[in-house]
Amino acid sequence: MSDSALKLDKTIFEKEIHCVSIRVPSKCANKFMKNFGGHLLDMKKFKPIVEDNIIKNNNYRLLILNQKYKKLDLSDLPKDKRDFIFQVQQEEQSADVELFKCEPYNIKVGYDSMPAEEVFRKILPESIKEVPSSYEQVGHIAHINLKDDVLPYKHIIGQVIIDKSPSVKTVVNKVGNISTQFREFHMEVLAGENDLNVDMNEHGFRYKFDYSKVYWNSRLGTEHQRLPKLFNKDDIVADMFAGVGPFAIPASKNAKCAVHANDLNPNSYEYLKQNVKLNKVEKLVTCYNMDGREFIKHLVEKEIKFTQVIMNLPASAVEFIDVFKGLFTAEYTPLPVIHCYTFIRNDQEESSESLAKQSVRDVLGVNDITFTSVYNVRNIAPKKDMYCVSFKLPVNHKRKLELTDTQESSDSKKLKPQ
Ligand SMILES: C[S@@+](CC[C@H](N)C(=O)[O-])C[C@H]1O[C@@H](n2cnc3c(N)ncnc32)[C@H](O)[C@@H]1O
Missing domain, CATH: 3.30.300.110 (Met-10+ protein-like domains)
Structure with missing residues (x-):
């Protein structure tokens, strides 16, 4: 049968659960609650101690035993619990015949109370x-x-x-x-x-976007908080694949640092700009709509310095690291720390951490890279994890100084790509 022909008949979920209740003095309710842990009614939305609606008397409470106990003579209740009831009964010395009586207590459940x-x-x-x-x-x-x-x-x-x-x-x-x-x-x-127009909050930041037109992953919430905490106000961040801003906005707001945030998707770019305004960080965040590699080259050409790079495009970000090969001049110090997200599929003996590092070495073609951390962000599937590999570019990736004219004076030295 097709789903559209199916109707949700909520009456099929209705049933009655037969329980046993004991009438206890209201003032002893807490005593029972403490002593009967694990032996009282355990059902979502239903309390194990309720007002007595059978004999409407505020001095009474009904203690409802766990649904696994069915016998009105309490013979299926553990002996120490029966002894406890007897002990309280003795202490109370009440002549009230209604007290400590066991009665059936039926609970109607249905669609609304079911998970x-x-x-x-x-x-x-x-x-x-x-x-x-x-x-x-x-x-x-x-x-x-x-x-x-x-x-x-x-x-x-x-x-x-x-x-x-x-x-x-x-x-x-x-x-x-x-x-x-x-x-x-x-x-x-x-x-x-x-x-599909979302207006949401993540760690106190507000984001608006059309969920069908841009990327958003709520499972990255913790990461959106962790990484920006590594930055400080002297940093300048380049977010290569910024999406609608969940790294860029917290970085600028918390660390109070300047951020250059880029995304190739024109829709992401539009929402990124809106979210920057919405979170009142226009003075710190500059938005770009370029390919990630072009964006990095553009910043360098415009002599816009950056100290941290975020690369969150895990399926292919590692390949984009090639943009840093030979990109920087000798004057560009300190070289930025790169935070590159990547998926590691690991069915080998080698650790995922070393596979992650090796993938970076392979693209840069050098071994002497300083890794500041290799962080396991989350599990994606069996034997597949998302990592954030953070590293400093090696010095030999700086562009060599070249003289553009015959003058030997250091003033006349111009920098050219290799
Ligand atoms: C995995 S999402 C991450 C977005 C954001 N950083 C986040 O955490 O939600 C990757 C983003 O990269 C963008 N993108 C894909 N290819 C790109 C490219 N060549 N250059 C720049 N951005 C790109 C996508 O539009 C997408 O918004």
């Missing part, structure tokens, strides 16, 4: 072993990657996610692989509002 995963298990055929269990949230959008076998149920899955998460207004599914030049997703709206 999404449980709902999926109930509505998806048993042949589907892996039900959807997680999604990435970007502003009001939940982004899910559905496997082929659940695709016939994609709209219902979307609807359940919206019902279960108040902050989600739209659910999208990734269509195809992320292999576009600008790393944006092709997506299909499964449920909710057909609105």
Whole structure:
């Protein structure tokens, strides 16, 4: 049956859970709560100690035992817990016959009190072993990657996610692989509002963008915070693949340093400029819409110095390191620290860290590189991790001084690429 023909019948989730309750004096409720850990009702949205609605008396509370206990004579409850009830009963010395009475307590559960995963298990055929269990949230959008076998149920899955998460207004599914030049997703709206304009907050910074037109990955939130913390106000940062600004904006705002932020995607560039304004860092961040290599050459040609370079295009950033070969003149000190993100697929004996370093050496064609850190950012897939390799360019990559005229005077020395 196709998904659009399927309707979510919420009545199929209704059921009654039969529990056992004990009437205890209100003043002893905390004592029981402390002593009965693990033996009280354990269900989301339901409390184990409630007001007594059977005999409406504020001096009573109903203690609801864990749903695994079913016997009204408490014979399935561990002996030490039964002894504890008896002990409190003795201490209270109450003549009230209602107190310490056990009674059935039935809890009605349904769609609203069930977690999404449980709902999926109930509505998806048993042949589907892996039900959807997680999604990435970007502003009001939940982004899910559905496997082929659940695709016939994609709209219902979307609807359940919206019902279960108040902050989600739209659910999208990734269509195809992320292999576009600008790393944006092709997506299909499964449920909710057909609105992909995000207005969100990450670590106190505000970002606006159209999720279908630019790259954004909420799983990089920690990294967007970690890297800018390495910079200080004397730094000048060149962000080669800046996206909509999640490194550039925190760097300028926190370290108060100047940032040159670039992205080739015209949409990213537009949103980058908007976000720079939105976060009030126009004075520190300059935006560019160029190819990453051209951007670096442009900064050098315009004698715009930079001390830190961010290269977050993990699938191919390492290849872009070639732009630094022979680019700098002898006067360019200190040479910048490069932070290059890369994916390392590791099914070899060699460590991922050394594979990451080697990939940088291979592109630069030299061995004497000073690596300041090789940081494991996150796991992407089995045997595949994302790393941030930070290194200083070796001195022999400085351009050689060349005399442009016959004068030997140091004043007349001009710098030319090798
Ligand atoms: C993985 S995203 C990272 C964006 C941002 N730094 C972040 O963390 O969200 C890579 C970015 O590089 C941009 N890009 C792709 N190829 C590029 C190139 N040749 N030159 C400059 N930017 C490029 C894409 O448009 C995309 O925004």
